[in-house]
Amino acid sequence: DQQVKQNSPSLSVQEGRISILNCDYTNSMFDYFLWYKKYPAEGPTFLISISSIKDKNEDGRFTVFLNKSAKHLSLHIVPSQPGDSAVYFCAASPDSNYQLIWGAGTKLIIKP
Amino acid sequence: ETGVTQSPTHLIKTRGQQVTLRCSSQSGHNTVSWYQQALGQGPQFIFQYYREEENGRGNFPPRFSGLQFPNYSSELNVNALELDDSALYLCASSLMQGRETQYFGPGTRLLVL
Numbered sequence: 001d002q003q004v005k006q007n008s009p010s011l012s013v014q015e016g017r018i019s020i021l022n023c024d025y026t027n028s029m030f031d032y033f034l035w036y037k038k039y040p041a042e043g044p045t046f047l048i049s050i051s052s053i054k055d056k057n058e059d060g061r062f063t064v065f066l067n068k069s070a071k072h073l074s075l076h077i078v079p080s081q082p083g084d085s086a087v088y089f090c091a092a093s094p095d096s097n098y099q100l101i102w103g104a105g106t107k108l109i110i111k112p
Numbered sequence: 113e114t115g116v117t118q119s120p121t122h123l124i125k126t127r128g129q130q131v132t133l134r135c136s137s138q139s140g141h142n143t144v145s146w147y148q149q150a151l152g153q154g155p156q157f158i159f160q161y162y163r164e165e166e167n168g169r170g171n172f173p174p175r176f177s178g179l180q181f182p183n184y185s186s187e188l189n190v191n192a193l194e195l196d197d198s199a200l201y202l203c204a205s206s207l208m209q210g211r212e213t214q215y216f217g218p219g220t221r222l223l224v225l
Contacts, residue, residue, distance in 0.1 A: 004154070043216025046213045089154050
């Protein structure tokens with residue numbers, strides 16, 4: 001039972017354009033969402049988070065949008081840079097505890 | 113300030129053996145979480161330790177156990193290894209329990225033959 005789904009295993013985007021990574025969840029008890037980035041041979045690195053009381057959070061080139069009614073969140077990266085090539089994980093946390101439930105990841109490839 | 117470190121980086125064991133993986137938290141962090149990441153999947157929460165006490169556990173059998181030491185370093189022990197235990201094991205530390213940002217180590221790649 002996958003509670004957090006990233007349906008695109010990979011995404012290829014031209015440098016300078018916008019990258020949009022999507023994530024869907026099924027558990028209505030999730031109230032905190034995070035995006036992590038992972039390079040090969042390294043652990044995941046925190047990117048940005050959003051609480052369910054918000055529908056948007058922005059940090060530099062990264063913006064996360066949350067649509068609670070659709071149980072959907074997305075990460076926008078603009079403009080995309082070669083260093084953004086990595087695997088991106090969406091994770092969610094229920095209000096009852098602090099466990100993170102992770103999606104399977106989307107591999108983002110930025111083409112020069 | 114040193115980051116999260118894990119040892120060993122790679123390990124090969126045979127079915128039925130026992131393994132101990134180690135994690136040193138980032139300086140000042142008192143909470144450690146362990147995750148298992150199978151190939152092509154996202155990390156799965158194993159358990160979390162806060163000030164040397166287990167503070168939450170995922171859907172893993174009792175043969176997965178852990179310890180946190182007074183210096184907040186941590187161990188993950190797995191007994192009676194099975195082939196499906198082959199995975200990347202990630203350790204993450206945070207300043208305190210709760211919705212604090214977790215900082216991950218590079219992981220230990222375990223192969224069970």
